[in-house]
Amino acid sequence: MSESALVGIDLGKHSFHLHGQDKSGREVFRKKLSRAQMMQFFGNLPACTVVMEACAGAHFVSRKLIAMGHQAKLISPQFVRPFVKGNKNDFVDAEAICEAASRPSMRFVSPKTEAQQTLSVLHRMRESLVHDRTKTANQMHAFLLEFGISLPKGLAVMKRLASVLAEHELPAQFISHLQRLHEHFAYLDEQIKALDKELVGQLAADDLGSRLLSMPCVGPITASLLAVEMGDGQQFKRGRDFAASVGLVPRQYSTGGRANLLGISKRGDKHLRQLLVQCARVYLQRLEHQKGALADWVRSMLMRRHSNVVACALANKLARIAWALAVHHTQYETGSSALSA
Known part of the structure; x- marks a missing residue:
């Protein structure tokens, strides 16, 4: 295994398929390992180039491998797909990753740091909360329209929903359902504002x-x-x-x-x-x-x-x-x- 110069990993949730080859492209080994076994394997392997698809968990594995002294590279999955030969399986995918990485014109993805990934999580959470808030507001608009109440567009009208309900005679149970939706809307709005405040604080400490x-x-x-x-x-x-x-x-x-x-x-x-x-x-x-x-x-x-x-x-x-x-x-x-x- 000391001859391996390039190792391709087909990432999974629990199992990882490895394909190793030497400088001439000849296959050296194929292995199926668990996460702990893979880390132990690379800890004992001489420094080499390890290539993965840029997918879930790839940036974390890249940081671990770089800390072990290996060179980690990430490839966009769309650039690996043309190199899959024959029927698709995990070992064939790992081999295709090695084949794609050996191309001199291949473009790679830079591994993200922990800070970058954490900030990316914040953005995804905020995007999801904004989507849920908009969905809740639209749902309230639609329910009120069923009872002949047409509200202006936008989220600002949701803040004065209590006064709108007081102006119309509506079933008590319907008002209870709307109040529950409004509480959910208010909760989402508070969470979004908290994330915005955290984002501004992190940005102030970041030079770029x-x-x-x-x-x-x-x-x-x-x-x-x-x-x-x-x-x-x-x-x-x-x-x-x-x-x-x-x-x-x-x-x-x-x-x-x-x-x-x-x-x-x-x-x-x-x-x-x-x-x-x-x-x-x-x-x-x-x-x-x-x-x-x-x-x-x-x-x-x-x-x-x-x-x-x-x-x-x-x-x-x-x-x-x-x-x-x-x-x-x-x-x-x-x-x-x-x-x-």
Whole structure:
């Protein structure tokens, strides 16, 4: 086993399938191990390159392997799938991971730190709570509409629900059900505000997050998620690569020397892409108050493109600016430098 130079792991919940090969690509071993057995196995194995798919638990395993002296690499599952030979099973998947990792042009995912993963959990919790709060509010709107009460759109009306119920004669049991839903809505609202406060506190202590807040129309939620997903930005050669990883570049279907560009690719983190597009739309709404080269570029784009196209182009620009701030350790400045990022 000392000959193994590359080890592919097909990650599982309880069992892990390993495929080891030497520098020439010849298979050295195949093993099925539990989590504890795998950690013990790599603790006794000479330093080598270990490759996994970037899926659940991959970042934790990567940190453990790096601490043991191994080089850990993560690959997006979509890049491994073409290398699966024949029928699919766990050992074939592990072999395909090794085959994909041996390609010189393969792109890898940087392992996240514990702080990055913890902040990512906070964002996912907040997103889930916001979804539940919206669902609860919509449900209350629908129930009241069944009894002929039409409320204005939005969440603000939920805070004065008691006064609305007092103005109409409704069954007591129905009012009891609505009050129960309203209590659930209030609980979700409190949890979201608590998470927002925690997020702002963490962002204040983060150097990159604080610098990302200097970008136009970028708030704490977007800045913290950018810091989580991008890290130091060194895994991307240029800003356009980071924008492409978020899915903010045109999807291409070209052949015969004829370029055919479609809509944006929508790859990567959906939530981050949505936030960047929302920041771009806010920028467009307040365009008359914006100054500098970026504002001039947006105004010229609006003269020849639809506002939806300009919003996606501006989101792409914001992603590239964020990468420049992370790599060059600078802050956003309104002027010509904003457009060159």
